[in-house]
Amino acid sequence: MHLKGCGGGGCRCAQITSAMSSAAGPGLAEAPEERCFLSTAEAAALERELLEDYRFGRQQLVEWCGHASAVAVTKVFPLPAHSRKQRTVLVVCGPEQNGAVGLVCARHLRVFEYEPTIFYPTRSLDPLHRDLTTQCEKMDIPFLSYLPTEVRLINDAYRLVVDAVLGPGVEPGKVGGPCMRALATLKLLSIPLVSLDIPSGWDPETGGDAEDGLRPDVLVSLAAPKQCAGRFSGRHHFVAGRFVPDDVRRKFALRLPGYTGTDCIAAL
């Protein structure tokens, strides 16, 4: 299936979405018009369907998202033949599911011969997070004990930064001081920023605080774009949603771009 995807702001789908969201939800008898974005509640419902009805494991979902995010990085920032600094990537991980995706992304970046470094200051006790952390440690991916507040040090040391701090539905207040201070530093970055799912700190629905918030160059939407993606104005927007079965896509009336061959991401 090859459907034309939507770009960022100005997409007519956003208007259809807002008109629909108060009146309808997935599962109506008549086929709803397809839209390009999911609300936070719908994203959670889609994930529940994959976990409970389809019996996918959280390990599977996080692995697909993390791997696809790493593939997106390779597409926008291909490895050069020389220059060691051009391989360095800083991955900032929060304690929730987005952070787990970040850990997987870092591991795949290492497999793809980048040199990732992880800043994961507030660690989840969840077994999946612990195992993903062990996998990274065993693969000699360094974990920073602190993040410099002097943004120039980050700009000089890394080619790009991956933001895997917050996700839809995660209250900024819950992730702890070090993560929030890291986000404050990332707002001042001059090297490229890749955000996973939503730019950390943006309201997942309205993209509010987008002016004052992170301004990523690349957004990798996980499963499907969230509503705030309509306000994304960076250079590249990918969706990592190949694993979403067609029936689920239809149930949520999602209009997603076609994937080519065995690709796990598609450009919007």
Added chain:
Amino acid sequence: MHLKGCGGGGCRCAQITSAMSSAAGPGLAEAPEERCFLSTAEAAALERELLEDYRFGRQQLVEWCGHASAVAVTKEYEPTIFYPTRSLDPLHRDLTTQCEKMDIPFLSYLPTEVRLINDAYRLVVDAVLGPGVEPGKVGGPCMRALATLKLLSIPLVSLDIPSGWDPETGGDAEDGLRPDVLVSLAAPKQCAGRFSGRHHFVAGRFVPDDVRRKFALRLPGYTGTDCIAAL
């Protein structure tokens, strides 16, 4: 890292392997010569290392291997599954549910008339036995299916080892399955030295470098973000 991989029979690595296997194993003080194949015991040890030391989940490993195998077969296919002897293991049950929910049909029986299979499908994927699995343990329907697959005229893709082959010696290769494509999972098993089909891939990108070195494995380089490499 781009190392030249080994092909099928006639590879010099096979000779190195057999010379070494009686005298050495991974972990000697001097760096062992790299080789291209793993014994069944070593394959099990490598998997244990990934599960216990690296804390990869079995769900992760199985997902990578299955995905990579599908990439090796790439195109838009309409799969049908024959899975006569079902495991009660929760991972198997969940993977089965995932397939059912995606409307992949499960056959209740496999025709013994091989012509019906040749006519209905473009190719067959053999995911029946693996290294260390006793043929006697998988049940009558699987063994009967293998007997039918020996008569196939459409292409056959075997995952990890051609079912029925001895994982070490490839013994019974004359009488056994003759796949066109072999997808070695993690690393090739010793019997792969006797594989003479058209394509041999290794799906082992997820094996960390340190583990590869520990088992003195010589594997081909992967390109870009590929999950499989051709040998």
